[in-house]
Amino acid sequence: MPKMGESISEATIISWLKNVGDFVEAEETLLEVATDKVDSDVPSPVSGVITEIRFQKDDVVEVGTVLALIDESQKSKVISQKSENSSIENKSVSPNAVEVPQPKTDNRKLTTNPNAFISPLIISIAQKENLSIEELQTIPGSGTDGRLQKSDVFNYLKNRKYPLKSIPQPTTHNLQSTTFPKPKINFVEGKDRIVEMDRMRKMIADHMVYSKQTSPHVTSYIEVDVTNLVNWRNENKEKFQEKHNEKLTFTPVFVQAVAKAIVDFPMINVSVDEKNIIVHNDVNIGMATALPSGNLIVPVVKNANEKDLVALAKDVNSLAEASRNNKLKPEQIQGSTFTISNVGTFGSLMGTPIINQPEVAILALGIIKKRPEVITTEKGDEIAIRSMMYLSLSFDHRVVDGFLGGSFLRKVGDYLEQFDSNTTI
Template structure:
């Protein structure tokens, strides 16, 4: 007689996009690793999803068959949306009252006979919004906190919000309206009013000759970098200040100690953790530089999290963040710098490791640049660029006499948001960083 406890059963499961980090509200489908009709085992990677700057692999919660994909690569999906239906195959358990519980981020498991709702196809072409638009009769400019947060996350200004068609009661802009607009590629992002009377500056419709050659499609990360850079230059009046630092003492100290440091700690000692230490001390002296701008107020952060701009093998840029640098010694900073650099090269950084920065350092000297004019990493108030350390003949004053010596010199440049930081604060902060580097 066949054992009833070993009877194979199956049930259909709605597979939802799981939570992928604090404040993450959506992801972009990058690649499906399992096709419809294919089987998979528990723990196999079903889909790759991109969120912000970090890519994530989503594993299968059980063994089964992929029945239907609800979204395709390049589709943008909200967290919690059903992205596929799966058929789970398992042996029937003799103890039905001991079902397995799942976390709130895992998928629900309805019975096989239950009719599953069809998720909307994100690839469905939304209604186009003309590049030349006529202001509508909608005068309801009240936006819910949720809509304002979405607009902030996507760097959408109030002017652009006013261009989005609203479907809510009393012409209220709804969450679905703004997501539909985002999925359409924000076609009215740079649209200008169709008016016979010019109102302020308008983007000229110039017909540039782009030339001929190979066309290379921008990948998702490059598109995001482009959006962030344009947004930063649009919202922040950038000003850049420069100083020159005599790095001779620091270079000699590092050369004398890097081998001993590595033997003691197992970590290589680059200049980056030394720069982070100097910047952290200067921020403690000038805390207002460690701030961001709210509606009508300045938020001076009560923590110091330093982002280190890191180039990827693809040529793109990512900014891992070292948290609470004021509470870490040189050994800990060096360990985290080396770990993040290795993770960036291998594309293994997670969302939390690229979030929460309050100030950013970009070491353009790594590429041989003498100096740079970096773009502020929003919503921070400033960003520091460190140039190449170069030996030069310098005039040194000693005992009231001038003499020429070979010194290791480096330019530092600070781009700052002039809405928050004035020239005196920026110059004093930048000079203080140089002083800490010179006094090593």
């Protein structure tokens, strides 16, 4: 397993593109692996014949571990043998001799065993695969005294047909006292369709559920007047593009304001390790970004507090471009200490974002809208057209109380409202 980034210590195998006995060229893609949400190809270091594959799909492998063995000396022999076997098969096998397997059906009578022992491992698998307790109890166990094994569940899932109409409806006497019955899903064959989650969506789902179960979420809101910022950007975006060959969006300004506020309130830039609070020295801002597939990824602006607006714009644009083209590197989505989510991009007024673990807070920025506001001038109160925006901060109430969360949020708002219109580009 090759090294894929400074902080990457392991990767998950997605799929092998070659099998044992196959010939592979040097630099030809051998397998696909994943680190977090980034997929990478692993090329073969040499040309030869694969004699052994030591890990399979979904295995998590540490960097530096041998994945497979390749014999460089037998490639010509195997290629010749494959050619001969192919010729023999073409002569001996006719289309009429091919047996087409019939699809399996689930018309069999399913019975439940309410007294079956279900281990914590089986329960965790069931939660990931969206299996109810009632459905688990219908699976025959191959272990001692009919005990349900992990292999039994996986074999069942391979042949599972949804929905299983013959499973009895949930009843309270069949359930453990701490288990809420899985709600019934109405499925109409011929009208409704099933879309299996891809690997990234499964990871997002698990991460979101984990975050809500781990951190008691509290969300605070403020409204900010960003008229000066909007006017400054409108006046300078073309000049910025010409001078730096970079687009000037609002995102680098948001990142800069958050980084400054984190310096003022460093206890928002922490992680929780059981009873300990880890205070991060680096200020690494994650940007929640929607991919063309609809999935979500969080590329990271590293050391945002040490960069000026031009450097932040370059980082933001580069990461956004890499996200759109699925070219993010593993290290570019690692190490965030705080995350922002610009829900205004989709026209949302405000949001209640879920914390990106293991962080303790996340900021959502709503759409910027013009509307009449009462402002105080030298002449007194007046009504003026202003550009207004809502900010919402979700924070982990285990370690961030209302005073810290509210003060930090207000400080971000102050930096945006007091943006210096004389800022040079």
